Amino acid sequence: MAAQRLPTGFSIGRLTQGSEVEWERSLHLNLARLLTMPMRTDIEQRLSSRPARAGAEVLRLAAETARLGACRGGDADGALQQQAMEAAEAGAELARRMAQVGNWSKLKQAWEQSFYADAALAVARARR
Numbered sequence: 001m002a003a004q005r006l007p008t009g010f011s012i013g014r015l016t017q018g019s020e021v022e023w024e025r026s027l028h029l030n031l032a033r034l035l036t037m038p039m040r041t042d043i044e045q046r047l048s049s050r051p052a053r054a055g056a057e058v059l060r061l062a063a064e065t066a067r068l069g070a071c072r073g074g075d076a077d078g079a080l081q082q083q084a085m086e087a088a089e090a091g092a093e094l095a096r097r098m099a100q101v102g103n104w105s106k107l108k109q110a111w112e113q114s115f116y117a118d119a120a121l122a123v124a125r126a127r128r
Contacts, residue, residue: 054094061087078126087118092116 009028033040034061063084095112098104 058087061090074105078123081119081123081126085116085123088112088119110114 008030011026011028013024013026015024016022061083092112092115095104096110099106099109
């Protein structure tokens with residue numbers, strides 16, 4: 001993780017004046033970054049776990065949808081459309097939250113909302 005790396009730097013300089021050469025070496029430590037390291041590490045850990053959870057949920061829904069598609073019994077198409085709508089609803093909610101914190105554009109959010117609306121319409125038609 002980037003937040004756990006020690007904020008240091010090293011530089012070498014050479015100064016010449018006539019025939020004299022002077023070497024300068026220095027080690028730098030960013031005190032402000034060092035003092036805020038625990039807070040930055042905590043924030044980075046919280047933010048890095050969110051995409052993993054969202055990805056796991058998408059994979060779970062995909063596997064369940066595939067299982068429902070494989071059964072193809074009685075009301076399998078309606079159940080499959082219902083699952084697709086639920087997945088689209090989760091995607092729309094994720095898009096809303098991502099746009100709210102500034103990670104997605106309004107266009108991307110609108111596309112997810114449109115996909116959810118189409119899935120809900122398909123479910124309503126299947127029930128009718």
